[in-house]
Amino acid sequence: MSKIGVALALCVLLLGAVLIVGDGVATQVVDRGGDIGTALTNASLGVDSSGAVRSTTP
Numbered sequence: 001m002s003k004i005g006v007a008l009a010l011c012v013l014l015l016g017a018v019l020i021v022g023d024g025v026a027t028q029v030v031d032r033g034g035d036i037g038t039a040l041t042n043a044s045l046g047v048d049s050s051g052a053v054r055s056t057t058p
Contacts, residue, residue: 044056 044054046054048054
């Protein structure tokens with residue numbers, strides 16, 4: 001019975017660690033995605049009189 005208890009405790013600890021690490025990674029992914037979205041939204045794209053495509057990003 002004690003082996004089962006130890007195994008369950010270990011599973012709970014590992015699950016907690018995965019949730020903590022996953023939360024940190026998810027926050028970074030969302031922040032980086034917002035940065036990329038802002039850069040693409042604020043980009044300027046156009047064609048000049050000679051037909052060349054001009055693109056500027058912040």
